[in-house]
Amino acid sequence: MPLTVAHLHATLKSRLPQFSDRLFGQAGDTFVGGWEEYLFDTPHGWWTTSNHEFPDRGHSSQPARAMKACIEKATHSIDIVTMDEPTGDFRKNVEDGLIALAMSGRPVTVRFLLGRQAGGPNLHTWMMLKQLADRIRQAEPRASRLNVYLAQFRWESASWNHAKLIAIDGGVLITGGHNMWDSHYLARNPVFDISMRFDGGIARGGHRFADALWNFVRANNRRPLAGATYSNHLNPDLEIDESAPPPRSESFEAVAADASPAADASNRFPALWVASPGWGVYTDPRVLEGAMMIALVEGLKQAKQSCKMSLQDLGSPHMSAVDFKTWRPRDYPFDLIGCGGSWFILPLIDNFAEFLHRNASATLEIILSAPTDGAHGYGHGVKLQTILNLLSQRMNAQFQTSKNDALKILNERVFLKTIAFSDGREAWRDGAKKDNHAKFWILDDKICHVGSDNCYPYVQGIGQAALQEFGVIGEFPPSVTDMVMEGYYNHASRHGVRTDAKLADLTW
Structure with missing residues (x-):
C-alpha cells in the first residue's frame, strides 16, 4: 500500500470504526x-x-x-x-x-x-x-x-x-x-x-x-x-x-x-488530526488505543526510505530493580516490553526492526533528550545503549538476525542522538544537559506528525497514567517538507551527538 494520509485514515477507520471524527478525522484543504x-x-x-x-x-x-x-x-x-x-x-x-x-x-x-x-x-x-x-x-x-x-x-x-x-x-x-x-x-x-x-x-x-x-x-x-x-x-x-x-x-x-x-x-495537502483517549473520557464505547500510535506503526509498515524523529524519550522513566521486576502494566492500549529498567511500546520497537529488515538501505534517526541531568528533567534515565540493545533483540526475535549483523545495521543505518549545539556540547553553561520535549516524526520525508503524543508509555514509579493527546499528521508537499527540515529537523540532526553500538552492549 502507498504511504499516504488516505491510507492511514482508512487504517484508523478499520481499527477504530466508532471513533471517526471523535478520535481522528481527515481534511484535504490544509495549508501551511x-x-x-x-x-x-x-x-x-x-x-x-x-x-x-x-x-x-x-x-x-x-x-x-x-x-x-x-x-x-x-x-x-x-x-x-x-x-x-x-x-x-x-x-x-x-x-x-x-x-x-x-x-x-x-x-x-x-x-x-x-x-x-x-x-x-x-x-x-x-x-x-x-x-x-x-x-x-x-x-x-x-x-x-x-x-x-x-x-x-x-x-x-x-x-x-x-x-x-x-x-x-x-x-x-x-x-x-x-x-x-x-x-x-x-x-x-x-x-x-x-x-x-x-x-x-x-x-x-x-x-x-x-x-x-x-x-x-x-x-x-x-x-x-x-x-x-x-x-x-x-x-x-x-x-x-x-x-x-x-x-x-x-x-x-x-x-x-x-x-x-x-x-x-498546489500548496494545500491532506492531513489527519489524531487524538489519544486516555482514561475516563471516551466511554461510549470505551476505547484505549491512541490514533497517533496506530498511524505511526502503520506508516512504518509502508515506509521505504527513512524514519526521522525528534522525541522526548522512547522508554518510560527508569525504575529500580525491585520495581521493574514487580510492576505489571494495567489496561494499557499497547503491549509493552521491558529492557534495562524501562518499559517500551512493543509494536513500535518491532516495527522499527521490521522497517530496517525490509528495506536494506533505509535509515532510522531519533534525536532524544539527554538521559540524565537535564535542565528541566525531561530525560527518563534511559541509556541510548539500552535502546540499541532492545532494537537488536527484536531484530533477532523476529528475523533471527545475528549479533554481528544487528551491530552492522545499528552502526550503518541507525542514528540515536542527543541534543547539542554547533560546538557539540550537550550541556548548557551551568552544566545542565539539554532537554528535548518534541513529539515530531517524518516518514520518507513526506508523512509528518507534530503534536503532544509521546512515543513512550506513561509509567511513573510503579504507577501508570493514560493521558488525552492531540496532533496532526500531514502529507506534506515539497515546499512544506523543505521548510520543516531546513527550519528545524536538519539543525537538530546536524548538531546532535550520536551514540554508536558496541558488541558488548548487545546483551541477549
Whole structure:
C-alpha cells in the first residue's frame, strides 16, 4: 500500500470504526505558510549559536507571539487546550489576545481547558479569570461580548489532558509539544520543542477533541465538591460564576469551512488530526488505543526510505530493580516490553526492526533528550545503549538476525542522538544537559506528525497514567517538507551527538 494520509485514515477507520471524527478525522484543504508564521521551534533560530553566546531571555518569544496574533483575529469561537496554568509571557500574550477581542466587540466564546497533573494542588481558575477581568476592565472596552470558560480537568489520579492546541473559528490550528510554561521555554536553558500552525478544515478536529473534554467537564463539574474537575465562567459583564459552557453548536462548522486563507491549490495537502483517549473520557464505547500510535506503526509498515524523529524519550522513566521486576502494566492500549529498567511500546520497537529488515538501505534517526541531568528533567534515565540493545533483540526475535549483523545495521543505518549545539556540547553553561520535549516524526520525508503524543508509555514509579493527546499528521508537499527540515529537523540532526553500538552492549 502507498504511504499516504488516505491510507492511514482508512487504517484508523478499520481499527477504530466508532471513533471517526471523535478520535481522528481527515481534511484535504490544509495549508501551511512561511517559516516565521507557521513553524514554532524553541529555542528559535539558535541552533548555530555556541553555548557561551546564548542569552538567558529573548531567544524564543515566537510561539507566544503567534498565539496572540491568532487569538485576537477570532470572530466567534476559540478552544485553548493545554496542561497546567500558563505562566509569564505565554499567559500575557494569550490574555492580550483576549483583551483585544473584548475591545473589538465581536461575540466570541472562548473555552480554555487545563489538564492538571496528578500530585499537584488544584489550579485557581476563579482567580485566573478575576485577573483577566481586571485587565479587561482597565482597558475600558466599549461593549465587550466576550465569554470565557476556564476549567481544570482530571480523571481520578490517572488521566489528565496532555494536549496542547489552540483552535480558532474552525479554520486555524496551532498544535505541537509546547506547554505554556515561561520558565521552561522562554528563559535560561530552554527546552527544545516544536509546534506548528495549520490552516483549513483540519482545525475543526481541535474543536471536536475539545468537545469530548468539555462533555466530561459538564458531567463532572465539582463532583465531588473537592474534585479535580471544575469550571468557571467570565461573562461579558465581567462577572464570574461556576458554570461550564453548553454543548457547542455544529452550525459553525459550515461557516468555518472557508476560513483558511486563499492559496494556490498546489500548496494545500491532506492531513489527519489524531487524538489519544486516555482514561475516563471516551466511554461510549470505551476505547484505549491512541490514533497517533496506530498511524505511526502503520506508516512504518509502508515506509521505504527513512524514519526521522525528534522525541522526548522512547522508554518510560527508569525504575529500580525491585520495581521493574514487580510492576505489571494495567489496561494499557499497547503491549509493552521491558529492557534495562524501562518499559517500551512493543509494536513500535518491532516495527522499527521490521522497517530496517525490509528495506536494506533505509535509515532510522531519533534525536532524544539527554538521559540524565537535564535542565528541566525531561530525560527518563534511559541509556541510548539500552535502546540499541532492545532494537537488536527484536531484530533477532523476529528475523533471527545475528549479533554481528544487528551491530552492522545499528552502526550503518541507525542514528540515536542527543541534543547539542554547533560546538557539540550537550550541556548548557551551568552544566545542565539539554532537554528535548518534541513529539515530531517524518516518514520518507513526506508523512509528518507534530503534536503532544509521546512515543513512550506513561509509567511513573510503579504507577501508570493514560493521558488525552492531540496532533496532526500531514502529507506534506515539497515546499512544506523543505521548510520543516531546513527550519528545524536538519539543525537538530546536524548538531546532535550520536551514540554508536558496541558488541558488548548487545546483551541477549
